[in-house]
Amino acid sequence: MTQKLYGDEHQLQFTDSNKKIKLKEVNYRKYKTGNIISIELQNIMVYTKGKFMFDSNLNMILGANGSGKSTVLCSINIVLDGSLANIGRASEMDHFIKKDCDQGAITIALKSDYNVVAKIFSETELSSLNIKPSDQTVRITRRLYRFAQKSSKKYDYYINGKKIKTDSAIKLLVKGFNIQLDNLTQFLSQERAREFSNLNQKELLKTTLKSISMDTYNEWNSLSEVETNKNRLAHVITEQQRKLDEANEEKTFLEKKVEENERYSNLQREIKQYDNLLALVKYDEIRKGTQKAEADYEKCVAAFESKSNELKKILKSEKIYSKIKDKVNDEITKFEKEAREHVRSTYNNNNEINSWKHKANEEIANLKHFDSIKRKYETECQKYRTAIEDIEKQISEFVIEEKSDYDQWKQDRLKIGGNRRNLDGELQEETNFITSLKRKQNTAEFEIKKLQNSLTGKDPLLKLDSDDQKRFKTALDAANQKGFKDDVLPPAVACLEVVDDRYADFMNVAISRNTSLAVTFATLEAKNAMGKFISSNLGLNTYLLEQTPIPSPPISIEQLKKLGFDGYASDFLEGHSKVRKMVIEKNRLYRTPVRMNDLDQIMIDKLKRLVDNNGRLIFNQVFAGRSSYKFIKSKYDGQVSVSSFNIQSGRHYRKTGSIVLDDLKKQTQESIAHINKSIERINGEIVERENKINAIRIQLLRLSEEGNEIVEKIKKYEIQAKIHSDLHRQKERFEKNLENAKKKVEEFSDSKTQDMKAKVIKNVLNFKINQSLAILKPIKPLAEDAAKSFYSRQKKRLILQSLENEQLLNQGETGVLQREYKELERQVAETKEFLDEAKNDDVRKSLEKRVSSYSKQDIKALKHLAASIDPLTTTVVATALRSKNSELQGLHFDDESENRLKEISHTIKVINAELPKLQAAFDTASSEFAARDGALKNLVETTVNGISEKFESLFKNVGCKGKVTLSDLSQPYKDWEIEIQVAFRLNAQMQKLSGKTHSGGEQSVSTMLYLISLQRYTKAPFTVIDEINQGMDANNERKIHEILVKETCSSNEGEGAQYILITPKLLTNLYYDYGMQCNIIFAGLEMPDVDKDSHLLNLGAAPMYELP
Structure with missing residues (x-):
């Protein structure tokens, strides 16, 4: 071959x-x-x-x-x-x-x-x-x-x-x-056997997920990346928002700097224009000739000397006025005495003279009106000076923080705002987490109520383990929603039972696990619609009910009873007809005899000889007493071999359900205790989270207080800055008013006004004297002496009043002359300087060279500027130039502010463009994560719980303890973990499986039992294990071997699991x-x-x- x-x-x-x-x-x-x-x-x-x-x-x-x-x-x-x-x-x-x-x-x-x-x-x-x-x-x-x-x-x-x-x-x-x-x-090769025990919790999770399904692992890996990306986007959005706020603050500050820079640059350009105009005016004046400069200089010198002499004369007249006043006062006293004596005896027209005297005094009072106006403005000047001094004192005593402190406070406010946003985010996250924990707590409490009431319920699925209950309930609910309620049938263990409990142990052995826990499809349409969901998503076995009738048994029931059997196994099973048909066909119960008594050797020999027309054995399996018998006929020599094993008590298919109820009650109590522990753990975590929330709220309160304090400082500074600014503006207003009052005083102190006053006084005096002489002519000679005395006194008084007025006028004029003297002195110096420059040929050539370099645009700008200056002289332009330079010194030019503003503006533009994209990406990642998160968590949690239950059950069979724990799934996906905990003594505390803690045999036992527990959920087609049993003692090796055989072997097609064990x-x-x-x-x-x-x-x- x-x-x-x-x-x-x-x-x-x-x-x-x-x-x-x-x-x-x-x-x-x-x-x-x-x-x-x-x-x-x-x-x-x-x-x-x-x-x-x-x-x-x-x-x-x-x-x-x-x-x-x-x-x-x-x-x-x-x-x-x-x-x-x-x-x-x-x-x-x-x-x-x-x-x-x-x-x-x-x-x-x-x-x-x-x-x-x-x-x-x-x-x-x-x-x-x-x-x-x-x-x-x-x-x-x-x-x-x-x-x-x-x-x-x-x-x-x-x-x-x-x-x-x-x-x-x-x-x-x-x-x-x-x-x-x-x-x-x-x-698992011999060389890598110990690696499994040394896997950390995260590696064990990855290995388990890959074993379940690469789709499940890829989904976990994908969601981990989505979650990481979502968290990264949230962090990036927060950071970008913080940068945007800071950039906007800095932009506002820089815009003010740029405006100041623009004022500085404009002022520089104006100063340059004024400087160019000054050079042009100087050059123009020099060009007109030096004679004018000399004439101006001589004129200024003459005016200066004249003003100097005038000032000296006035100062000298002050002394003369004082001496004359003393002499006139003495003469007035003398004339008053003589006049009183003569008038009393000889003169009857005193009233007329008094009338004229009154008129003369009125004229003199009118003359004094000039002085009262002047004194009014002088009083106003003094009032404004006092007000200005008071404001300057207030400004000097005014306490205001530094501008740098104000800027720092604003930065601190932004920083506190960022910290508050971060803490608000943490607070929201913790609050959401507590909400999730409370939801879990409510679910657990509801589960306890459900378990407490489960024994009294009529739901057949209550006979199943919790994991199987969930999966079958999900399958049946989905079928009900899609309209296949009568075509998708529950598992056999939930809807079948024996007619007599004596046959229950037979059924637990005769009916395979795969058919006991399977969904039966009554129609092909139901399988096509629900099959993939139930088998792939829920991991349940499925069978399609054959439409043909149940095959006939090899011999009739009468013949079988004559052989000493009670009947076929199918005769003692009742319940849902369609599920019963599936179980009978798949497990060949229609050709499996049962009896309550053991087989003797005669019966065994008789069964060996029972063959059909083709020479094949009629019965391959028989249940009798407490044993199961298997008959195998060799194809080589035709010999029939018989093997038997004891039947253990099973939990399913009992009619009274006593064992089921006892086991279910025990499982329910264990589940309730486990859930109570979970609730205690959740309560502890809730308390811990609430303490953390309280700490966050305290931090928020502290930050709020700090923020309020800084806001108060900022408000206080802004109010003080406004008051300080108002004081300066008020001072400027008073200074302006003072200037106006000074101008008025100067107007009434002008020399023309003083000349007018002197002429009026002279005219009044001459007029009054002439009037007095005209009145006195007709008076009798007796009154002539008295009249002369009175007239002399009146004249002296008028002279004295004139002297006093003149002295007052001179005092005002002295101040004016002194200011004019100083101004003329400055003009003399400037004209002398200009004359020297005019005479200096180098200066003229320098100015000529500079002016010739001006462009047409420069000349046009200078003409425009010159039109706004009247008079256009070197002195006026130089004064304006000095004013501009003084203003420039009060400003500061920041070279980097404009470039920095462009950078900040670009940054803000980029961030504003990126933020919507980031938010959209975050929303997409969040929605995608939310849509897929629950399904995967439910699948992983259900699967690991099922693995743990199986692992714990298998460990009990070897007299040890073990469980598989899954970390809290509310934490990030990348932090999910699975941990295997074992204890090889019943009174010992369970520990994490580790190559450093446990022996080689203990590691081998744990590894094998974990692989067997995983078998129900994995989609791997085969498992290869090399010499895993070498570290075990004989007792454990025997138990592990028996468990492995029972869990992997099945006589039915498509059942069992392929293991290749090398030893x-x-x-x-x-x-x-x-x-x-x-x-x-x-x-x-x-x-x-x-x-x-x-x-x-x-x-x-x-x-x-x-x-x-």
């Missing part, structure tokens, strides 16, 4: 020279997609030629050390493109070629599903890979070469005998079949089950040639062959 492995050019020959045996036919229906069916070796490690066949359940590979057991593990890793680090055996592929051989080859046959493969490759690619819809397997071959010039030529790949150029198709197939050789839960030895009298396969490797120099004697292929050595 020839078996093709590598294509037309490479063939591996399996020859049976006697032609007496043939390969055992493979039942592909019992394999799952991705299961390994066979491995064929040629010149690999210790093998010249070899082939391994694998069952869909547990496969044991046994052999002595060095016999080539681990070659299977290495071959799987090599062909399926695994990293050499997974096996830790060699650094190069050619090291796996057998010694003294140039090349070797490995072929692995995997169970294929065209629907799965069609999703990976296009039709053209499938055709090029020689993959057809009818193929039950896909055969992958890797041929290794020891000698090759290039490393890429050291191996070739073949798919279904067709050579492929690259290994990309292999990688796609491996990924499509969910094969993960780098995952310790799927591929050098096994204990005696271990528990074995149907569907389990042992590959025992015999190797050595004295091995006989099987090709020459096919009879050496006995039942134990060659299960893949069958005799004709």
Whole structure:
């Protein structure tokens, strides 16, 4: 017989020279997609030629050390493109070629599903890979070469005998079949066995999620990135908003600086224009000639000397006025005395004289009106001086903070505002977290109420574990919503029971776990609509109810009872008719006899002889007493072997439900206690969070107080600055009023006014004297002396009044003359300077050169400026220039402010443009995160809880304690963790599984039980474990072996799980089950040639062959 492995050019020959045996036919229906069916070796490690066949359940590979057991593990890793680090055996592929051989080859046959493969490759690619819809397997071959010039030529790949150029198709197939050789839960080599125990919590989570499904892992990884991106965007938005606020503050400050710079620059340009105009005026005056300058100088000197003499004369007249006043006062006293004596005796017209005297006094009073106006303005001047001094005193005593302090306060206010925003964000986050915790608390309290009331409820799903309850309830609710309420049926354990509790233990063994906990579809439409959701999303087994009737039993019930049986197992099961039909058909209960008494040897021999027309056994399984019997007929010699095992009490299918109720009550109490602990933990966390919130609120209160204090300082400063500014404006107003009053005083002190006053006084005096003489002429000579005396007195008085008025006028004029004197003195100096410049030829040439450099635009601007100055003289222009320079000194030019303003404006523009995009990205990430977050958390939490329940149950079976804990899922995705806790004594406290804490055997037990607990949820097609049992003691090894067999083996198609366990030895009298396969490797120099004697292929050595 020839078996093709590598294509037309490479063939591996399996020859049976006697032609007496043939390969055992493979039942592909019992394999799952991705299961390994066979491995064929040629010149690999210790093998010249070899082939391994694998069952869909547990496969044991046994052999002595060095016999080539681990070659299977290495071959799987090599062909399926695994990293050499997974096996830790060699650094190069050619090291796996057998010694003294140039090349070797490995072929692995995997169970294929065209629907799965069609999703990976296009039709053209499938055709090029020689993959057809009818193929039950896909055969992958890797041929290794020891000698090759290039490393890429050291191996070739073949798919279904067709050579492929690259290994990309292999990688796609491996990924499509969910094969993960780098995952310790799927591929655990001897060299890496301890790595699993040393995984940290985060690595264990990643490994578990990959085992469940790469889609689940990718979703977790994707959501972790989305969450990280969302948090990053939130932080960036906060930072950008803070930068924007600071930039706006700085922009306002810089705009004021730029305005000041503009005033400074404009003032500089004006100063330059005034300076140019001064040069132009000087040049123009020099150009008109030096004579004018000399004339102006002489004129100024003459005016100065005249004013100087006038001032000296007035100062000298002050002394003369004082002496004359004293003399006139004496004469007036004398004349008054003489006049009184003469008038009293001789003169009767005194009234007339008094009348004229009164008129003269009125005229003199009118003259005094000039002085009263002058004194009024002088009084106003004094009032304004006093007011200005008072304001200056207030300004000097005014206390105001520095402008730098004011700017610092504003910066502090911005900083406090940013801190308050951050604390507000933390407060909101903590508040949301507390809300979430309280929601969890309410959910937990509701769950307790639900559990407390569960025993009195009528819901059949209450018979299930909490995890199974949730998943089945979700499935049935979804079916009800989509209108398939009657076509999607609950699990058998929830709706079936025995007619008599004596048969309940039989049913718990006869009905497989997969069919006990499965959803039954009554119609194909229901399966098409709900199948993917229930099997993929919820991880539940599903079966489609066959529309054909239940097959007939091999013999009638009467004949069976004559044999001593109570009936078939199907006769003692009642409940939902459709679910009952599915269970009976899938588990072949219609051909499984049961009886309450044990079988004796006579009955066993009788059952061995019961065969049908084709020579096949009628009954393969029988339940009797407390045992289950299995009958297997060999295809080689026709011998029938019988195996039996004791039946343990089961929890399902009981009619009275006493065990169910007791177990459920116990589980309910445990669940309530567990939930109460969760509530206590949540309450503790709520208290902790509330304390944190109180601390944040205290910080906010402190920041609020600091902010209010700074705001008060800022307001106080702004009020003080306004008062300070108002004082300066008031001072300027008073100074202006003072200037106006001074001008009025100067007007009444003018020399023309004084001349007018003197003329009026002179005219009045002459007029009064003449009038007095005219009146006195007709008076009798007796009164002449008296009249003369009175007249002399009146005249002297008028003279005295005139002197006093003149002295007052002179005093006012003295101040005016002194100011005019100083002004003339300055003009003399300027005209002298100008005259010297005019006479200096160098100055003239310099000015000429400067003026000639002016452009037409400069001349036009200077003409415009000159038109606004009247008179246009050197003195006036120089005075304006000095004023501009003084104003310039009060300003400051900041060179960097304009560039900095442009930078800040650009920054604000960029931030304003970025913020909406960032907010939109944040909203998108938040909505995406919110839409996907709940589903993944629910899936992970449900799955890990189920793993933990299974793990805890398995650990109880070995007399130890263990559980799997999941971290708080409210924390960021990247911080999620899974922790395995174990205790190998019932009274010991559980600890985290660790290579540093636990022994090798304890690590092996924990690892195996975790892998078995994970089996129900993983989509991995197979699990390979190398010598995991070597560190265990005999008791643990026996228990682990029994658990592994029961959990992985099933006689039904499509059930069980494919495990490949490599071990050098096994204990005696271990528990074995149907569907389990042992590959025992015999190797050595004295091995006989099987090709020459096919009879050496006995039942134990060659299960893949069958005799004709």
